[in-house]
Amino acid sequence: MSVPPNSSTRPVVSGRALCVDLDGTLLNSDILYESVLALLARNPLYVFLLPLWLLRGKAALKRELASRVSLPAETLPYNPQVLELLRTTTQRPRVLCTASDALLVQPIAEHLGLFEQVIASDGKRNLSGRNKADVLVETFGQGNFDYAGNGSVDLHVWDKAGGAWVVNNGSALAKAAAQRTTVHAHWPAPSRGGAWLKALRLHQWLKNLLVFVPLLTAHRFLDLESVVQSTIALVAFGLCASGVYVLNDLLDLTPDRQHPRKRKRPFAAGRLPLLQGLLVAPALTIAGLLLSLACSVEFTFVLLAYYVMTLAYSLRLKRIVMIDVVLLAALYTVRIIGGAVAIGVELSFWLLAFSIFIFLSLALLKRYTELHAMLSSGKTKASGRAYSVEDLSMLQSMGAAAGYIAVMVMALYINSPESVELYRNPKLLWLVCPVLLYWVSRVWIVAHRGEMHDDPIVFAATDRVSQIVVVLCGLFALSAI
Known part of the structure; x- marks a missing residue:
């Protein structure tokens, strides 16, 4: 027939x-x-x-x-x-x-x-x-x-x-x-190629560019071996992160389907078979861990710690008030730690402190944005989260404060002995501080107006003002070397 x-x-x-x-x-x-x-x-x-x-x-x-x-x-x-x-x-x-x-x-x-x-x-x-x-x-x-x-x-x-x-x-x-x-x-x-690209969240690999931060702050960006090691670290983090994203989407099917944007994710929308996701998630993680061995065993342990922390976040900790945002900030910081281990440099106390506070601000911004969207849609509690709309003002206060503390850490670093060793004109770094103050203030005002993307990293990568801020900070830092 x-x-x-x-x-x-x-x-x-x-x-x-x-x-x-x-x-x-x-x-x-x-x-x-x-x-x-x-x-x-x-x-x-x-x-x-x-x-x-x-x-x-x-x-x-x-x-x-x-x-x-x-x-x-x-x-x-x-x-x-x-x-x-x-x-x-x-x-x-x-x-x-x-x-x-x-x-x-x-x-x-x-x-x-x-x-x-x-x-x-x-x-x-x-x-x-x-x-x-x-x-x-x-x-x-x-x-x-x-x-x-x-x-x-x-x-x-x-x-x-x-x-x-x-x-x-x-x-x-x-x-x-x-x-x-x-x-x-x-x-x-229907064809599943585009759905898989979206499920792997390749745009989120932008976060893994943080592994290059130690390379830049240690002024080793002209060292080819260090650049190669950092690149391997980026791909290894990316593979593990994509594996976690797939697993997280599989575990969050119900709350994602109740979210105005996340319901379009491939697994939540039924565009990809769940069984394939269950097979792909561990395969990506294993590939990332194997690739990390090309850097060093120490870096593999850092990557494994990142994976365990991310798994704990996905399975349980993201539902606990404040533990979730502290862990999110730590996951960003672990990428920087991994970048330092990959090229064999000691991580500066100042960089570590700055990272913790700036990423805590972004993590709180993410939760604030989710709650603000819930409030706009007439809901009082974010699905799958432990926050309610009554927490909006508190999250806003803590997030802005964390961002300003990060800028203060930057200001204290400028007068430290470490900056004198790395920069010929460290006073030029003071130009970075007002730019960062402006950016932190602006993103929180944008969030308060309900105009923030629910992933601040995506916002920062696509926002023209944020791109100009990055360029300016980079130019000021280069002029101080």
């Missing part, structure tokens, strides 16, 4: 049941992985129980998960084409038939209000493949139902079905389905 064009559908037999799969078909996600990630986000120690539940079978595993988590049906990423198919099909029974557990499926069906019947796994029988085909034949009779599915396991169902919709898969599966039944339509998965 030939496969019809992607955008067309063939007439279907009136009265024949329309059975629709959930995972990967009606839903651009997978309930099993969604529930696993939701459970681990709540308590990572459940990872030790998952294999024990699986030993009792997939159906038992799904029931154990379903009894412990709930997934907000209103925010899940549905396939608009399948939804339209269901909405325009009103003259015959519509059945949600899935291998996911009934405890999680029923609320989805009730939310959509498009189904006359739900058939799902019950904790004893995993309703997938041949099991699903047998149940549908027993319920409707062979050939007396159409089925919309997305995977090779659905070929067992199409063997018994009167018609098929092939969703989120390639032409090979559509042709295999066409050899078994009439294919009404084939809706392939």
Whole structure:
């Protein structure tokens, strides 16, 4: 049989049941992985129980998960084409038939209000493949139902079905389905290349430019070996950071879907399979750690510490008031420490102190911006965070104060013996201070007006005024050498 064009559908037999799969078909996600990630986000120690539940079978595993988590049906990423198919099909029974557990499926069906019947796994029988085909034949009779599915396991169902919709898969599966039944339509998965670039957050690698700070402050930017080592350190940090970003997005699916911007992230929006994310995250981390060995074992330990801190932040600490912002500031500072270790220079006390306070200011700015956006949208508490809108004024005060303290540290450094050793005209560094005072004040005013990007680093990288500030500070520093 030939496969019809992607955008067309063939007439279907009136009265024949329309059975629709959930995972990967009606839903651009997978309930099993969604529930696993939701459970681990709540308590990572459940990872030790998952294999024990699986030993009792997939159906038992799904029931154990379903009894412990709930997934907000209103925010899940549905396939608009399948939804339209269901909405325009009103003259015959519509059945949600899935291998996911009934405890999680029923609320989805009730939310959509498009189904006359739900058939799902019950904790004893995993309703997938041949099991699903047998149940549908027993319920409707062979050939007396159409089925919309997305995977090779659905070929067992199409063997018994009167018609098929092939969703989120390639032409090979559509042709295999066409050899078994009439294919009404084939809706392939969209290209995922751009989604992966967005998921890896390559623009966030800008933060890893901090590894070059020790290279610049030690005046070793003309030393080729040091430049190469710093570049390796940047890529190693980038790989580990991308691995953490993927993992963080997987663990934050529910709160991300409730956020006006983060809901567009690839995993939250259902543009990338969760299983692929679970495989890519550790692969990127391992690649980063292996690359770090090209610098030194000491640098590898710094990178490993960064990863552990980031993992702790993602799993638990980002939900604890003030611990989250202190840790965010520390993660920025660790990049600078890593840059110093990579080129074998001792990190200055002054640079360390300046880094801690300026990054604490940026971390508080990030939380302030998130809360301000929540307030503007009529909410009183940020999802997945421990802050409420009542904390706005306090966060603003602490953030601005931390920024000004960083400038004060810079001013004290100018008159220190260390600056005299590195700069011929250290007094020219005083020109940096008013520029930094202006920038700190400006970003907090912009945030107060609700015009700040929810990632201050992205704002600083794209804001023309911030770019001019960086250039001016660089010129003043060079003139002092």
